[in-house]
Structures are given as C-alpha cells and as structure tokens.
Amino acid sequence: MEKPTSSMEDDSNIDLEDRDPNRLNRHIQVFWEEVIGEPEGVRSPECAWRLSRHCFRLSKGCCYVLLTVLIAPLLALCLGLTFACLAFEHVWCIVPCLRVWRITCSSFRNFWTVLVQSVVLPFTEALGYFFHNVRVFSQKPPDAQERKDDIHIV
Template structure:
C-alpha cells in the first residue's frame, strides 16, 4: 500500500512554510570580529568548534527530551483551539449575524425616516449662508474672550 504524499514527512526540508527564517543561530550570525581587533586564529577556530558542538549537542538533547512532550501539548492546544473555533465561535458569530439583521433593518428604516431628512434640511439651511470677508484698515482689537473673529 503506497503512502499518500501528505503522509510522507520530508526529513530534509523541515521548515517548508518558512516559519523560522528569522532564527539565525550559526557562528557567522552570532559572532563577528571587526578588522580593527582580532583574536588569534587558533582561538577563533577552537571557539567556532566549541560553539557549534555545544549548540548542536544541547539542541539534540533538548529535542529528544522536550520535543515529544511539547508536540503532545501543542497537539492538544491546537485541537482545543480548532474545536472552539468550529463548534463555539463560528456558530455564535452566525447567531449574532442573524439576530443583528433585524436591528440593522430597524436602524436603516430609522435613518431613512428621521435622520436623513433632518440632515438634508440642515444641509440646505447651512448651504444658504453666505460669508463675505473684508479687509479692515487699522488695528483690530483682539481679546482672548472672543470666540469668532472675522
């Protein structure tokens, strides 16, 4: 029986969706010496090897010990999240959409019957106001209590 393509795990490309591109932890990404100050080549090489070995060893140990438990917990977490979304949030949102439809219709009728005529009348009233400005020769006596200066 042949396995489906989705059932076969790619052991080479373990981040096909590029979730952790930001995670740059190689020696060159973490350590860099400027040209103005340098450690001896032997110290640089030994430090590079120590960094790589300790990082890889620690990561393997943590992966072996913690990854299965973490994967189990994450599986449960995403199962609960999916259940909540599928069986709780989406139906509740649908109930709200149905319930609010009648309120939306009431608000639309109210707006067309009362608000739109009132705002149209106010707009017509204010559109008939004409403002003319004239330059005043001399000093204008401005006070801080003045609300409108024309």
C-alpha cells in the same frame, strides 16, 4: 463525501530536508557567522577563533538534539492538545455563536437602516441645505498683535 487530504498532515510525504517550508522561523539566526563577528581592529588569534567556532557549533548541536529528544515530544503533545482545543472552540463554539448573533442582529440592522433613512437622513439633508451658504473667514485685526484670530461669519 470524500475526505480532503492535507499534505501538511500526511506523514508518508514528510519532507525531511525542508522542515520549515512556510518560513516560520526566518528570524532565528543560529549559524556562527550570523551570531559572532569580529570587526577590523580587534582580532583574536586564529586558533582561538577556530576553537571557539568549533565549540559553538558542537555545543549548539548537542544541546539542541538533547532538548528536542527530551522535551520536543512532550511539547508537541501539549501543542497538539492546545490546537485541538482551539479548533474545537472555533468550530463548535465561536463560529456558531457569531452566526446566531449575526442572524439576531440582522432584524435590528434592518430596523435601524429604515429609521436612519426615513428620519435622520432627511433631517441632515435639510440642515445641509440650510447651512450651504454659510462662509467662515478668519482674519487678524490690524490693531491686535497678540490676540487670537477673530472669526467673522458673513
């Protein structure tokens, strides 16, 4: 049997431009214009605005690069181990146990279905025929003003 190839795991076809093709991090807004905005009425001097924007971009870029170079490989190793353990757990433990449970419970389900259809269903249908002409009316007596509604069954 031929091994299926996954374009997601193949390093030779990695897209270095679009690094979030599934849009996992759309909620993260990190551009200056998405984080800082001065409304009308409060304005900093233009030189302070430009310097602040430049400091923001430079510090964000340098800090991100430093963190990704130092911490990202270790974190990627931990995440790889975590997802490998998770995949192992699902493939070798959870799915087979669920399959055993489903096979074991199928005979009980068949027994329960037969019991319900042969005993409970006729009984509830008979009760339905017995009570199908019952009508319930709710009205307030003319002399009582603060009493709850009386229920009359006819």
